[in-house]
Amino acid sequence: MNNIRNLKIKNRIFLAPMEEVNDISFRILCKKAGCGLTYTGMINPLSKKKIDLDDKPALQLFCTNTKGIKEFMKKYDKKISLWDLNLGCPAKTAKKHGFGSFLKDLKIIEEILKIMRKNTKKPLTLKIRKSEIAFDIIKIADKYCDAVCIHPRTYSQGYSGEPDLKFAEEIKSKTKLPIIYSGNVNEENYKELLKKFDYIMIGREAIGRPEIFARIINNTKFKKSFKDYLKLAKKYNLFFRQVKLQAMNFTKGMRDSAKLRLEIFKIKNIEELEKLNL
Numbered sequence: 001m002n003n004i005r006n007l008k009i010k011n012r013i014f015l016a017p018m019e020e021v022n023d024i025s026f027r028i029l030c031k032k033a034g035c036g037l038t039y040t041g042m043i044n045p046l047s048k049k050k051i052d053l054d055d056k057p058a059l060q061l062f063c064t065n066t067k068g069i070k071e072f073m074k075k076y077d078k079k080i081s082l083w084d085l086n087l088g089c090p091a092k093t094a095k096k097h098g099f100g101s102f103l104k105d106l107k108i109i110e111e112i113l114k115i116m117r118k119n120t121k122k123p124l125t126l127k128i129r130k131s132e133i134a135f136d137i138i139k140i141a142d143k144y145c146d147a148v149c150i151h152p153r154t155y156s157q158g159y160s161g162e163p164d165l166k167f168a169e170e171i172k173s174k175t176k177l178p179i180i181y182s183g184n185v186n187e188e189n190y191k192e193l194l195k196k197f198d199y200i201m202i203g204r205e206a207i208g209r210p211e212i213f214a215r216i217i218n219n220t221k222f223k224k225s226f227k228d229y230l231k232l233a234k235k236y237n238l239f240f241r242q243v244k245l246q247a248m249n250f251t252k253g254m255r256d257s258a259k260l261r262l263e264i265f266k267i268k269n270i271e272e273l274e275k276l277n278l
Helices: 024-032 069-079 092-097 106-118 134-144 165-173 190-196 212-218 226-235 240-250 257-266 270-274
Strands: 002-004 007-009 013-015 037-043 058-061 082-087 124-129 147-151 179-182 199-202
Touching: 013 212, 024 037, 024 226, 037 082, 058 069, 069 106, 082 106, 106 124, 106 134, 124 134, 124 179, 134 147, 134 165, 147 165, 165 179, 165 190, 190 199, 199 212, 226 240, 226 270, 240 257, 240 270
Parallel strands: 013 037, 013 199, 037 058, 058 082, 082 124, 124 147, 147 179, 179 199
Antiparallel strands: 002 007
16 A cells, blocks of 8 residues: 555556546546546636546646635545646646746745645645756745656647656655656556656546556456446536547547547537447
8 A cells, every 4th residue: 555645545556637538437437447546637726617526536726826725625625635736737728827837936836835735634746847947846845745746748848759757767866755757658668667756647548548557557457438437427417528528538449430539529419429339
């Protein structure tokens, strides 16, 4: 059993936080397949949207200041396993509004982490990218956090190009905090990465493939079924747009997948999705 602060974790392989992927239905499937810890997509503490947390995931925040954090954490602290601060998002929206990897004011970053630490006894982590201030952020994290996740690509790389493994190892050498590695983790390299880092995150390789955790963790088969996802989606009343997007994801690796996606694209409601052989 592995621990981050007071949180017991059954293994060292996590589901990375991903926008428009990590809804509660998908997280539950990944957890059933053996995933050690699942993350929500990034959430703004000022958001009024419904947040499903029955599965007690790690909840990732994004923000540019401390506004609303205290109230948000008070509302959801008992419903989650771990708090995470996103300092790694490379998206254009993040650049426009100055959050994620574009939040470079170290004073504000410390203020955010300080208020997060003050308002929870749960584990607190942050996710960063390769940048000119990464080591400065690590010094701040040492004061408030229980672990750090590093995705060793720059924001300009996005999700392309090779992650800088040496940079991630250098980050690890500069702190006593556990390091969660993220970036191109797959079935071929995960064992080597687990030798170098305390935990690893699987991101894009898990999209539409919750069964990847069963194969990696327990070396067992886990039947991928969109029907199972659909049942959970209906239970939690997920938006049809989100369910349709996941249906597209679940075609990954299937025979005639392009044809299937074209068929899904034309579908107008969940009832039609239920008739698909996914």
